[in-house]
Amino acid sequence: MKLWKMGFVGASTDEMANWVAELDADSFAIPFFGSGKEVALLAQRPDVSVESWDVQHISALAAELFTSTEVKTNIDEPKLQRGWTFKERPFEDMEDRTAGLVDYIANNGTSYERLALVTAIARCTMLGRLDQWDPLRQATSLWEFFQKRLIAQEDYINLPGSIVHHEADFYSTLPSQKFDVLYIDPPKIVSSSDVYSKNFVGLNRMVAPSTFKTIELDKWTKYDYTGKMRGVLDAVDSDLIVLAYTSGVRPGLDSMRTLFEEYGELIDEVRFLHRRRYDYGLVFRRTE
Numbered sequence: 001m002k003l004w005k006m007g008f009v010g011a012s013t014d015e016m017a018n019w020v021a022e023l024d025a026d027s028f029a030i031p032f033f034g035s036g037k038e039v040a041l042l043a044q045r046p047d048v049s050v051e052s053w054d055v056q057h058i059s060a061l062a063a064e065l066f067t068s069t070e071v072k073t074n075i076d077e078p079k080l081q082r083g084w085t086f087k088e089r090p091f092e093d094m095e096d097r098t099a100g101l102v103d104y105i106a107n108n109g110t111s112y113e114r115l116a117l118v119t120a121i122a123r124c125t126m127l128g129r130l131d132q133w134d135p136l137r138q139a140t141s142l143w144e145f146f147q148k149r150l151i152a153q154e155d156y157i158n159l160p161g162s163i164v165h166h167e168a169d170f171y172s173t174l175p176s177q178k179f180d181v182l183y184i185d186p187p188k189i190v191s192s193s194d195v196y197s198k199n200f201v202g203l204n205r206m207v208a209p210s211t212f213k214t215i216e217l218d219k220w221t222k223y224d225y226t227g228k229m230r231g232v233l234d235a236v237d238s239d240l241i242v243l244a245y246t247s248g249v250r251p252g253l254d255s256m257r258t259l260f261e262e263y264g265e266l267i268d269e270v271r272f273l274h275r276r277r278y279d280y281g282l283v284f285r286r287t288e
């Protein structure tokens with residue numbers, strides 16, 4: 001099975017996801033699901049159980065795909081509707097027909113179809129960055145990407161592992177059981193805050209039906225970063241803690257390593273070159 005990808009940049013790299021999936025462990029707490037890249041790989045093993053969280057609606061749609069037993073669809077042909085995307089127009093270069101098609105699928109599609117819409121939208125933005133619509137990709141391209149994605153998603157239904165996902169703020173729905181691994185791939189601070197609360201709110205609202213548009217995403221800044229990390233480390237009981245981190249972000253890797261060493265002994269550190277930055281995977285055995 002290929003790696004699960006939603007089509008936007010920001011997810012963990014393939015190397016990182018594969019490395020995590022190869023850890024010799026059966027139960028995983030994943031407070032930050034994102035696109036679900038690691039979860040999709042881990043859940044291909046029947047002996048693995050994952051509990052995960054994310055504030056994003058698109059994450060919940062992916063988790064629902066992995067645990068669903070059948071493909072449910074409702075959209076047979078492209079139609080237009082005036083809804084949130086038509087009115088709010090989150091992207092400047094999006095034409096009326098494109099916005100209308102997004103609204104039609106968001107308001108009438110099943111969760112399987114709304115998940116396919118996520119990837120179709122991402123593919124219509126410049127380089128999948130979600131910050132600028134590609135003016136050459138309008139309703140026809142969106143519909144084609146959507147159709148292709150409906151077929152591609154079929155490979156990921158009913159994964160053998162067990163997944164319990166919470167569409168929720170991790171800090172307000174803490175777990176109660178113990179896990180083999182706590183895997184933390186947190187939002188990274190690139191300028192003044194993380195990319196999720198900045199660029200992903202529009203995408204989440206676009207694919208949610210009109211009755212559910214109040215999605216807010218947790219904003220991470222360098223001022224509350226350490227507190228948020230401690231909040232995760234204190235809340236989850238596990239034998240191992242794995243941190244997925246990146247060079248060139250704030251706080252730097254060294255201060256994260258020092259913080260995590262308060263909770264456990266560093267037993268492994270890997271590094272993957274990713275374009276002009278490095279991705280790091282750090283494994284700690286809990287001492288407290």
Ligand SMILES: C[S@@+](CC[C@H](N)C(=O)[O-])C[C@H]1O[C@@H](n2cnc3c(N)ncnc32)[C@H](O)[C@@H]1O
Binds near residue numbers: 010035053188
């Ligand atoms: C770096 S991403 C995880 C990427 C993931 N490993 C992947 O491959 O797609 C971090 C995620 O944390 C989520 N997040 C931020 N604050 C959160 C919170 N308080 N509770 C749950 N999830 C949160 C963001 O929505 C984002 O999806």
